Amino acid sequence: MEKFNFVVLAPNRWDDVWMNRQHIFSIIGKDHNVIYSNAPPFYWDLKLPRVKKSPLLGRATERDNVFNLECAKIIPRVPKLKLYDKLVKNNFCRQIERHLDPDLKTVLYIFNPLYSEYQDDINADFIVFHPYDDFTKLYSDDIAIAGNKRLAETANLVITTSALLEKNYKEMTKNVYFVPNGVDYNLFSKNYKKAKGVSHSQGFKVGYTGSINSKIDIKLLAEIFSQLPEIEFYVVGAEGRIDPFQKPHMEQLKSLPNITFLGNKDLSDVPTYMNAMDINIIPYRTDPESFANAGYPLKLHEYLAVGKPIICSPIDSAFEFEHVLQIRADAAGWITAIKSIQHNKQEYSNTAVEKRRSVAEQNTWNSRAEKVLELISDMVSHTVKR
16 A cells, blocks of 8 residues: 555544544554644643643654644734734744655544644645544534634545444535544453452442543433442543533542542553453443443444443444344343343353453554545545646
């Protein structure tokens, strides 16, 4: 395959919790020139946790087969100061250009509509838009909405992470394809020792791995575990932004004596915690206002690779896997499912475990990266240079 420069713009730091962008481009970077960046932060972003954790003066590092460019947060963008803002943006683009191989074609690969403006400033041969959430529900500001529409209409290729997103974007443009999230199967399919912070008791353990944020049905969790005081519930992940109506439910959840918040863990340690649970869960919101229904949880195939039973909310992407997980909508259904699994040893048989793992084994990040490259190769062969 032809070799490319990839300029990858995404909101999460490379060193934070790994999302589909790090998984895919750490693989693509083995054979291509990949530059990854969050771009310069705006002044209003300085209060965000990810920006607070970023280096004050910026940093450029090469790791995981990727050149990672972090911009200095002491020089944020200020759109009202037009000349200054243009200088900050131009300086960033020049830094990007210095790391491009002039002998290679360049693909500007954008994961979030907030980066739409950079298609005017970074000289790229092709643009790929890879929406990972339903941005029409995740964002309400005009910049993000306009950026989402513009990228959908101008990108040479749109790659979505769920079938529902694929359907939505096909209403706006052509050349839309679905590449679901995957799993590092070798990492998650191993058997691990007990995890730190998890009780060594024989108590039945249910775990959620991921951020507790607005996509989570916090009310549902509070209802379930207040009615199952004998069940130990663990959250492996940080507390993120939640909607105002969720705050009372979050307070209730935190007050329960049978719940433990363990915080973020390194990727290499995450399988340990999933393996320490008797059930792993995906309690996403499915109400019309939520963006979660159009998502494809990274933890889906990670849970399957671990092999333990899974319960999931009725999000669109879950129904394909009804044969290896249980889908439940309300608290009563979840409680019934938890109790049923608790007393059914067949759920932990070698046959049941291998059935789940075999699905995960067919959905690795290597196969996802190969599919992305295949789509890009096909795009290049059918596209006139921009």
